[in-house]
Amino acid sequence: MFLIRLWHYLKGYVIIIVSGLSVEKFINICTRRQILLWDIERLSPTEVIMKMSIRGFKNARSAARKSRCRVRIKAKKGLPYIIWRYKKRKGFVAGLIVFAVLIYLMTSIIWSVEITGNYNLSRETLMQQLNEMGIFRGATKRSINPKHVADKLMLNNRGLAWVGVELKGTKLIISVREGIEPPRVVPMDQPCNVVAERDGIVISVRAKNGLEKVKEGDTVKKGQVLISGVMESKNPEAGTRYVHAMGEVLARTWYEVKVDVPEKKINRIRTGHEWNKYSMYFLDFKIRLPSGNNPFELYEKDIVDKAPVIMNHFKFPLGLIIEKHYELKEEEEFLDKEEARRLAEKTAMDKVSEILPADAEIVDRQMEIFTSDGKEYLLVTVECTENIAMQQEIGGN
Numbered sequence: 067m068f069l070i071r072l073w074h075y076l077k078g079y080v081i082i083i084v085s086g087l088s089v090e091k092f093i094n095i096c097t098r099r100q101i102l103l104w105d106i107e108r109l110s111p112t113e114v115i116m117k118m119s120i121r122g123f124k125n126a127r128s129a130a131r132k133s134r135c136r137v138r139i140k141a142k143k144g145l146p147y148i149i150w151r152y153k154k155r156k157g158f159v160a161g162l163i164v165f166a167v168l169i170y171l172m173t174s175i176i177w178s179v180e181i182t183g184n185y186n187l188s189r190e191t192l193m194q195q196l197n198e199m200g201i202f203r204g205a206t207k208r209s210i211n212p213k214h215v216a217d218k219l220m221l222n223n224r225g226l227a228w229v230g231v232e233l234k235g236t237k238l239i240i241s242v243r244e245g246i247e248p249p250r251v252v253p254m255d256q257p258c259n260v261v262a263e264r265d266g267i268v269i270s271v272r273a274k275n276g277l278e279k280v281k282e283g284d285t286v287k288k289g290q291v292l293i294s295g296v297m298e299s300k301n302p303e304a305g306t307r308y309v310h311a312m313g314e315v316l317a318r319t320w321y322e323v324k325v326d327v328p329e330k331k332i333n334r335i336r337t338g339h340e341w342n343k344y345s346m347y348f349l350d351f352k353i354r355l356p357s358g359n360n361p362f363e364l365y366e367k368d369i370v371d372k373a374p375v376i377m378n379h380f381k382f383p384l385g386l387i388i389e390k391h392y393e394l395k396e397e398e399e400f401l402d403k404e405e406a407r408r409l410a411e412k413t414a415m416d417k418v419s420e421i422l423p424a425d426a427e428i429v430d431r432q433m434e435i436f437t438s439d440g441k442e443y444l445l446v447t448v449e450c451t452e453n454i455a456m457q458q459e460i461g462g463n
Contacts, residue, residue: 078144086135095129203349257308260293266317276311
C-alpha cells in the first residue's frame with residue numbers, strides 16, 4: 067500500500083469533486099476507459115470526491131461531458147506540482163541541488179578510522195600502512211576494498227593472526243587480533259629429546275612418548291635430557307629406535323634480581339608556567355596556527371580536542387587542537403630507610419615480572435638487604451613451579 071501511494075505521489079495526482087445527477091455514469095465511463103480512480107467518497111446525493119492521476123484527469127473531460135457532470139479540482143498533490151511551484155525560484159532550486167550533492171559527497175567519504183584489538187602493534191604504525199595504501203580520513207569509500215586492505219595488513223605484519231576490515235557508514239573499522247609467538251616445536255615425524263629449558267628440581271615427570279631419564283627430586287641443569295627419544299633395545303640385534311619424545315616436566319625454579327636501595331628520588335613538579343600550541347584540522351589535514359616556539363626544556367603535554375559534538379555522540383571531523391605544555395622542574399627528595407626499601411622492592415618485583423615465563427607460578431619469595439662497597443642493595447629470590455620441558459632435535463644444541 068505504501069509503495070502504491072509513493073508511486074502516485076511521484077507521478078502526481080489531483081483531488082477532484084464531481085457534481086451532477088449522473089455521477090455514477092461518470093465513474094462507469096472512466097472505469098471502461100481504464101482511467102484509475104481511488105479513495106472515492108460521496109459527499110451528498112449529487113457530489114462525490116475522489117483522486118485521479120494527472121493523465122487520467124486530462125482524459126476524463128469527455129466523460130464529464132457525456133455524463134453531464136461538473137468536475138472541479140480541489141487540490142493538486144505530488145512531486146510534479148512541487149517542482150512546478152519552485153520552478154521560478156532558481157536560487158532555492160540551486161541551493162537544494164547543492165545541498166543534495168554535499169550530502170552525497172559527505173556520505174561517500176571516510177570520516178573516521180577506528181582500530182581495535184592492537185596491543186603490541188601501535189596505532190601509528192597501522193595508520194602509516196593504511197596511508198601508504200591511500201586510505202585516510204577523507205578518502206572515498208568506493209576506493210576501499212576491505213578484503214584487499216585486510217590481506218595487505220596481514221602481509222605487512224607477521225605478528226597479526228587475523229584482520230577484519232568493515233565499512234560502517236562513514237566509519238572504517240579495522241579489527242586486529244595479535245598472534246602469540248608459538249614455542250619452537252620439532253615436527254612430529256622427526257625424532258627428538260625433551261630437555262630442560264632451565265635449571266631446577268624436578269617435581270613430576272609425565273612422558274607421553276619416549277623414555278624418562280629423571281625422576282621426582284632430581285636436580286637438573288639447563289639442556290639436560292629429561293625424556294629421551296633414543297630407545298635402546300636390550301637385545302643388541304634389535305638395534306636402536308629413535309622416537310619423537312613428548313611430555314611435561316614440572317620443576318621448582320629460582321629467579322634472582324638485585325637492585326640498589328636508593329637514597330633519594332627525583333620528583334617532577336609543575337612550575338605553574340604554561341605554553342599552548344594551536345592547530346586547526348579537517349579530517350587528516352592539519353594547519354598549525356602561529357603560536358611561537360616551546361620555551362620549556364622540561365615539560366609534560368596534554369592535548370585538548372575542541373571539535374563540535376552533536377548530542378554527545380556525533381563528533382565533527384574538524385575543529386581546534388590545543389597542545390598544552392606545562393613546565394616541570396626536578397626536585398630531589400631524600401628517603402628514609404623504610405620508604406627506600408619499599409621503592410627498591412617495587413622495582414625488583416617489576417623486573418621479576420619481566421623475566422618470569424607466562425606459565426610460571428610463584429610459590430615463595432625471599433628478600434635480603436646487604437651492603438657492598440658502602441652501597442645498600444636488595445636481593446629478591448623468587449621460587450616458582452613451571453614446566454621446563456623443551457623439545458630438541460637429537461644431536462642438536
